[in-house]
Amino acid sequence: MPRIAYFGPQGTFTEQAALRFEGELVPVETIPLAFAALRKGETEFACVPIENSVEGAVPATLDALVRDEPVVAVAETVLDVRFSILVRPGTREIKTIASHPHALAQVREWIAAELPGVTSIATSSTAAAAAAVERGEFDAAVTAPVAVHHYALEEFAVDVLDVPDARTRFLLLAQPGQLPEPTGADRTSVVVTTPNRVGVLSELLTELALRGINLTGLESRPQKGKLGTYRFYIDVEGHIAEPRIGDALAALHRHSREIRFLGSFPKADHEPVEAHNDEFAAAAAWVDAVRKGERG
Ligand SMILES: O=C(O)C(=O)Cc1ccccc1
The missing domain is CATH 3.30.70.260 (ACT domain)
Known part of the structure; x- marks a missing residue:
């Protein structure tokens, strides 16, 4: 079975996208690390987000595409995006909320209306935010719906999204020649x-x-x-x-x-x-x- 490095950790939107392709999924912490795994031949494929219908292109992916040895896209997939807000069980007050910048940008209005005055903190991915909330570093995380199954957290809110029908496109990348x-x-x-x-x-x-x-x-x-x-x-x-x-x-x-x-x-x-x-x-x-x- 081919290996697919994906922008993880477990529970990211990119994992949901990568599950649509056939392969053994290998989580890495950042977009550049997914490219590195592919370029070094540690995996046959890499799965990364490329653009979002609300926030636009993903700069880390655009930059990694031109750096170092060429890689090519061999497939794409589009996910409907909606967010869950996860907290530690028993959380009474939310002062900090963390997530990937693309996720925070897509729930900004919801946060302003429902959690006025909270501080937003950028993390490497939505799932990294969930892991940080689990460790007690922040009070809430904006995540993919599946993240609740991977972390000891509970749903404070589900189906959160400022703009209905937001979608993200992901690429499956390979070495050139395919x-x-x-x-x-x-x-x-x-x-x-x-x-x-x-x-x-x-x-x-x-x-x-x-x-x-x-x-x-x-x-x-x-x-x-x-x-x-x-x-x-x-x-x-x-x-x-x-x-x-x-x-x-x-x-x-x-x-x-x-x-x-x-x-x-x-x-x-x-x-x-x-x-x-x-x-x-x-x-x-x-x-x-x-x-x-x-x-x-
Ligand atoms: O952090 C994630 O879960 C990602 O896969 C990146 C992302 C963030 C927000 C919307 C879609 C993808």
Whole structure:
């Protein structure tokens, strides 16, 4: 059975996501440690959160994707997110509440209304907050619903969420060399650094638009130590095996200073992508025939 390093400890949302993939789950304490386990070959896969519908991209994941040796996404999954507030049995007063920053941000209004005046404390994960409450370090933790089964805590509140229908997307990462087959409902992800000149981002996006490629994600992160220069993370619908996607990535390569392929993999929603592959194949066949002098 392959091993999957996941952003743990036990009881995190990432564990819930990783359970959807087949493998032996290996908890590690941080997102960079999940990448390290994969890069060192201690596990075949790593499972990490990449973006949340309320809070946006997960910076630790974006940064780890470009650091060190390349890794690629081979699958994704999306979880509905709702939170439980866990406390030690018998807790009467809550003065401190701890969790992962993404979790705290998604229950900020609830905390302000229900627990006015409490101090919020960031921990490495939601489950790390539960463990800290168990040890008596804080009074309450904002956690995934399953965390109550892993820690000696009880539910103070359940189904807590400021914005209904919040969702988080997770990636299953592997070493390069594993390219999932195209399914007709795929996503491709790359990260580029561009030269600092007028219009370069619009040139990249035009290359996609010209080929009828749907952009599903665009994130920018500053290049460390170089204020004013950015890396762009670009997600599109389609698979690198499709000619129009391959073509577009080649065009992005021409426009960028650096480009890293982050994977082509089935989309979690399985919604088919309108690819116009037949039209692209017919056009390429026509050019071929013209070159050979067979057609005009
Ligand atoms: O800390 C966790 O449980 C995680 O897996 C990260 C996270 C935090 C908040 C929402 C979704 C994922």
